[in-house]
Amino acid sequence: MLTAPAEFNLNNSIAIRTENLCRHYRMGEALIRAVDGISVQVASGEFVALLGTSGSGKSSLLNLIAGLDRPTSGSVVVQKSDLAKLSREELAKYRLHTVGMVFQSFNLIPSMTLLENVELPLRFAEVDRGKREGLARQALDRVGLSARLRHRPAELSGGEQQRASLARALINQPRFLLADEPTGNLDSQTGTEIMNFIREFNETLGMTIIMVTHERSLAERYASRMIFLADGKLVGDQSNGVSATTVQTRGGGL
Amino acid sequence: MKTYDMAELAVRNLRESILRNSLTTVGISVGVASLVAMLSLGIGLQQLAGRRLQKSGLFDTVVVTSRRDLRGFSREQEENGPAPAESPALNEPARQKIAQLPNVVEAYPDIRFITELRFEDKPYLTMMAGLPFSAKNNDAFDGMQGGFFSSDTAPEVILQKSFAAQLLGKTPKAGSDEANVAELAKPLLGQQLTMRYAERTATPASNIAGKNDNSSGTAYSVVSREATLKIVGVCDLDPDSMRGQARARIFLPLKLAQNLHVMQPSDLRDTTNVAGGTPAYTTVEVHVKSPTQVQPVEDAIKKMGFNTFSIVDATRSLRQFFAVLDLFLGIFGSLALAVASIGIINTLVMAILERRREIGIMKAIGASDGDVKGLFFAEAGVMGVFGGVVGVALGWTIGRVINLGTNVYLKRQHFPPEQIWFVPWWLVLGAIAFAIVVSLLSGLYPASRAARLDPVQALRYE
Numbered sequence: 001m002l003t004a005p006a007e008f009n010l011n012n013s014i015a016i017r018t019e020n021l022c023r024h025y026r027m028g029e030a031l032i033r034a035v036d037g038i039s040v041q042v043a044s045g046e047f048v049a050l051l052g053t054s055g056s057g058k059s060s061l062l063n064l065i066a067g068l069d070r071p072t073s074g075s076v077v078v079q080k081s082d083l084a085k086l087s088r089e090e091l092a093k094y095r096l097h098t099v100g101m102v103f104q105s106f107n108l109i110p111s112m113t114l115l116e117n118v119e120l121p122l123r124f125a126e127v128d129r130g131k132r133e134g135l136a137r138q139a140l141d142r143v144g145l146s147a148r149l150r151h152r153p154a155e156l157s158g159g160e161q162q163r164a165s166l167a168r169a170l171i172n173q174p175r176f177l178l179a180d181e182p183t184g185n186l187d188s189q190t191g192t193e194i195m196n197f198i199r200e201f202n203e204t205l206g207m208t209i210i211m212v213t214h215e216r217s218l219a220e221r222y223a224s225r226m227i228f229l230a231d232g233k234l235v236g237d238q239s240n241g242v243s244a245t246t247v248q249t250r251g252g253g254l
Numbered sequence: 255m256k257t258y259d260m261a262e263l264a265v266r267n268l269r270e271s272i273l274r275n276s277l278t279t280v281g282i283s284v285g286v287a288s289l290v291a292m293l294s295l296g297i298g299l300q301q302l303a304g305r306r307l308q309k310s311g312l313f314d315t316v317v318v319t320s321r322r323d324l325r326g327f328s329r330e331q332e333e334n335g336p337a338p339a340e341s342p343a344l345n346e347p348a349r350q351k352i353a354q355l356p357n358v359v360e361a362y363p364d365i366r367f368i369t370e371l372r373f374e375d376k377p378y379l380t381m382m383a384g385l386p387f388s389a390k391n392n393d394a395f396d397g398m399q400g401g402f403f404s405s406d407t408a409p410e411v412i413l414q415k416s417f418a419a420q421l422l423g424k425t426p427k428a429g430s431d432e433a434n435v436a437e438l439a440k441p442l443l444g445q446q447l448t449m450r451y452a453e454r455t456a457t458p459a460s461n462i463a464g465k466n467d468n469s470s471g472t473a474y475s476v477v478s479r480e481a482t483l484k485i486v487g488v489c490d491l492d493p494d495s496m497r498g499q500a501r502a503r504i505f506l507p508l509k510l511a512q513n514l515h516v517m518q519p520s521d522l523r524d525t526t527n528v529a530g531g532t533p534a535y536t537t538v539e540v541h542v543k544s545p546t547q548v549q550p551v552e553d554a555i556k557k558m559g560f561n562t563f564s565i566v567d568a569t570r571s572l573r574q575f576f577a578v579l580d581l582f583l584g585i586f587g588s589l590a591l592a593v594a595s596i597g598i599i600n601t602l603v604m605a606i607l608e609r610r611r612e613i614g615i616m617k618a619i620g621a622s623d624g625d626v627k628g629l630f631f632a633e634a635g636v637m638g639v640f641g642g643v644v645g646v647a648l649g650w651t652i653g654r655v656i657n658l659g660t661n662v663y664l665k666r667q668h669f670p671p672e673q674i675w676f677v678p679w680w681l682v683l684g685a686i687a688f689a690i691v692v693s694l695l696s697g698l699y700p701a702s703r704a705a706r707l708d709p710v711q712a713l714r715y716e
Contacts, residue, residue: 068710069708069709069710089623092617092620092621092622092625093622095618095620096619096621096622097620103618103713107611107614107618109612111267112266120616120619121619121620123263124616124619124620124622124625126255126256172620
């Protein structure tokens with residue numbers, strides 16, 4: 001039913017496109033190639049899982065797409081704008097309105113209540129004072145936290161914190177949800193709970209999801225497509241269910 | 255982010271580490287307090303000195319003397335202008351001419367003479383001066399016991415308190431105990447004094463002028479007289495302080511003094527200048543509308559051929575002295591504020607280290623560099639506002655305590671209390687504004703450092 005527009009988008013528009021994307025940095029003497037020449041396209045409405053071992057560059061790629069980091073070379077084009085060419089100010093606006101992020105460690109601000117945490121992006125977006133609380137309540141209600149509005153993050157379980165951070169990621173109605181190991185700090189039951197929310201956002205809100213994970217089973221269960229990275233390079237890209245490996249997996253130890 | 259939100263977040267962030275931020279704010283307060291205390295003392299002292307001079311009523315006064323006296327107040331005047339013998343006499347027509355100059359409130363002759371007074375059958379010799387009725391509102395009569403003359407011709411006198419003390423046989427030892435006016439006035443008010451003086455009585459023109467044919471020479475004789483005067487007031491301050499050695503210690507209404515035709519010291523000079531029928535004045539005092547008008551009036555009078563003197567020059571150097579004093583007090587006060595500003599920088603830099611992750615989160619969810627910068631800037635500003643307000647209150651209190659302490663000391667030394675501390679409105683507002691500006695300047699570096707923080711690095715940091 002509601003999946004229809006997502007399917008439609010999937011087949012029609014390319015939302016994210018990276019071209020020969022590189023992110024290198026120095027660590028002492030060594031040059032680390034965290035992202036090393038990745039070209040990939042993500043269609044609107046897709047649920048993509050970025051898979052790889054730690055140090056494979058999946059989080060670095062996510063940060064580049066999130067506009068938190070800038071590429072050393074190559075380009076990331078999101079909805080026709082090249083992030084590498086945006087000013088710092090424009091990049092902040094992009095993070096504010098276009099993408100929502102969730103992290104493994106939740107990253108809620110400990111001194112603020114859940115309501116205030118969720119409201120914070122609205123402050124940055126200069127939404128009217130009067131409207132903010134209603135919107136934040138709505139978002140928290142959506143993730144089942146209406147009873148925890150005045151609690152501080154430390155007073156809540158990991159699952160509740162991650163739900164609050166999902167509410168915060170949604171508050172400015174972004175087109176993309178970028179999740180970095182969203183279940184990494186949770187037990188499997190709570191992890192499932194969170195994943196169900198993410199799937200719901202993908203299906204009912206038509207959000208494009210990019211999720212970094214190292215759990216293949218999780219990716220297989222939820223994502224519509226899996227991209228494999230190793231040493232900063234793309235080593236595999238396959239749709240879920242549909243058995244199609246679109247990119248050659250380069251030899252190696254797979 | 256909107257300014258209001260920024261301030262709100264800043265306040266809540268400050269409350270998170272309340273102890274450290276309070277200590278920093280106290281640092282600013284102490285800085286502001288020392289600045290306010292120093293400057294308020296400087297201003298207070300300046301006003302005290304100003305009041306002392308102002309009370310002598312001489313800021314707006316020009317003293318006019320005749321060049322014929324050969325004794326100007328200033329050397330250079332004697333070298334410029336008309337020769338003394340050719341200069342006009344300072345007599346009634348001249349006085350009227352001066353009184354009609356623009357910006358002149360009044361011009362009256364200075365009548366002073368040494369006279370013998372009898373009080374309770376004991377003779378006292380002192381300088382007596384006529385006082386214009388307009389002097390009634392003069393600051394010099396602040397704290398006077400009794401009242402001013404009932405009219406411009408009433409046979410009444412006002413005593414300076416040192417003379418009152420002399421009449422009562424209380425000669426104060428130098429440097430100690432300055433007598434209390436109220437105590438001195440009590441037995442004296444309403445009492446009678448007998449004044450003996452020499453009246454100058456005009457005699458009709460006669461032939462004593464000798465070979466001079468066309469001069470309408472006048473002559474006068476001197477007659478000894480007595481008058482009874484009532485003591486109506488004893489003044490605390492010295493209304494005649496500028497006169498130095500020649501200052502009078504007893505005053506009578508000017509019109510009365512003029513009517514008495516008391517022989518003036520300068521009358522002797524008239525014996526060589528019998529050209530005018532009217533007696534010449536030794537000096538004429540000119541009151542000008544405001545101190546700023548003194549210079550043009552002086553110039554106009556000089557043009558008429560008289561010597562002038564005003565205290566404006568004297569106050570100029572006084573003002574200069576206080577400007578330098580205030581500057582030094584301000585610099586010392588600001589030193590504490592400078593130290594406080596280092597405290598702000600330290601606190602905010604520490605806060606950045608502590609809140610690295612928080613800054614990273616805010617950037618990840620869409621805060622711009624400007625938002626982060628503004629937030630830290632607002633924190634510095636809020637500390638500045640609080641520090642400034644508390645500091646002004648503290649400085650005000652310190653100044654008050656110093657003032658109180660000084661007055662306790664003055665009282666022990668039997669001096670009257672003085673207000674040596676004064677906090678004007680501009681100092682209150684200025685000090686708060688200064689605290690905010692200093693705080694914001696201190697916040698500049700930490701704020702831009704926080705804004706430049708790389709979110710990826712900041713989020714990786716645990």
